[in-house]
Amino acid sequence: MPLRVLVAGKGGVGKTTVSALLSFFLASKGKSVLAIDTDSVPNLAMALGLPPERASSIVPLVRNEKLIEERTGARPGQGWGVFFRLNPRVDDIVDSYGIRVADGISLLVVGSIDSAKQGCLCPSIALGKALLKHVMLEEDTAVVVDAEAGAEVFGRGLAENFDHMLCVTEPTVKSLDISKKLIRMGMELGIRRTSLIVNKFRGGDSLRERILSSFPDLDVHFVPFDESFIEAEIEGRGVQSYSRDSPGVKALVSAFTRIFG
Numbered sequence: 554m555p556l557r558v559l560v561a562g563k564g565g566v567g568k569t570t571v572s573a574l575l576s577f578f579l580a581s582k583g584k585s586v587l588a589i590d591t592d593s594v595p596n597l598a599m600a601l602g603l604p605p606e607r608a609s610s611i612v613p614l615v616r617n618e619k620l621i622e623e624r625t626g627a628r629p630g631q632g633w634g635v636f637f638r639l640n641p642r643v644d645d646i647v648d649s650y651g652i653r654v655a656d657g658i659s660l661l662v663v664g665s666i667d668s669a670k671q672g673c674l675c676p677s678i679a680l681g682k683a684l685l686k687h688v689m690l691e692e693d694t695a696v697v698v699d700a701e702a703g704a705e706v707f708g709r710g711l712a713e714n715f716d717h718m719l720c721v722t723e724p725t726v727k728s729l730d731i732s733k734k735l736i737r738m739g740m741e742l743g744i745r746r747t748s749l750i751v752n753k754f755r756g757g758d759s760l761r762e763r764i765l766s767s768f769p770d771l772d773v774h775f776v777p778f779d780e781s782f783i784e785a786e787i788e789g790r791g792v793q794s795y796s797r798d799s800p801g802v803k804a805l806v807s808a809f810t811r812i813f814g
């Protein structure tokens with residue numbers, strides 16, 4: 554069964570950490586995983602274990618001017634009044650630009666395809682969207698998309714291709730409120746299943762109950778605040794170096810097992 558997972562949430566809540574750990578989890582279950590970074594500040598590469606210098610030297614595909622011009626017929630930033638191909642050729646891109654980061658895991662750094670933010674439907678967004686649409690059709694690949702914000706940036710025609718949205722949140726009023734909106738948008742756009750990951754949780758039972766009661770019909774999982782994640786981040790280490798016994802990894806693996814089997 555193909556699996557397309559959108560990992561959404563506001564900045565800093567833990568999307569990249571969750572995406573990277575999920576990629577390793579799925580790979581350990583024998584899936585061939587394509588991890589895709591569509592954040593405007595991409596850092597999935599380092600989380601997946603690429604050395605920091607190597608990770609920071611990757612040019613996101615939507616910033617690759619030569620590729621965009623070659624495929625769409627127009628340069629990035631051009632859009633208004635300029636003709637460009639809305640359906641550029643993308644079928645070879647995973648092979649040529651995918652980075653093998655571990656056994657069973659390839660990474661594609663796409664960059665942000667948020668047209669609202671870019672202000673126009675420019676050639677780079679057309680390329681990014683065509684590429685995502687294409688990889689979603691790959692039969693034997695599990696796709697994990699580390700996305701800035703929610704499903705709305707993908708729009709109709711693309712968002713509904715996700716089987717699952719993992720909405721990552723911190724247990725703060727503000728983050729939970731944003732999550733509620735992201736979850737609603739995901740559902741409106743046709744994403745079939747949604748789970749909420751309450752990350753960096755440090756509250757007690759009463760906060761847990763309060764959160765559960767404000768998301769009554771949702772599949773909710775709690776992941777404790779884990780000091781070792783911060784240490785790894787400081788040292789520029791990827792998630793493959795995290796101890797399987799650390800409380801954060803344990804909680805996430807148990808959540809993934811319940812969600813994805």
Ligand SMILES: Nc1ncnc2c1ncn2[C@@H]1O[C@H](COP(=O)(O)OP(=O)(O)O)[C@@H](O)[C@H]1O
Nearest residue numbers: 564565566567568569570753777778779782786
């Ligand atoms: N459960 C957790 N406990 C402690 N720190 C965490 C946890 N999850 C993520 N972090 C840390 O929070 C920061 C932001 O995480 P990141 O995954 O980059 O978020 P995002 O991709 O949503 O911006 C990183 O320093 C990361 O190590």
Ligand SMILES: [Mg+2]
Nearest residue numbers: 568569592596
């Ligand atoms: Mg991130």
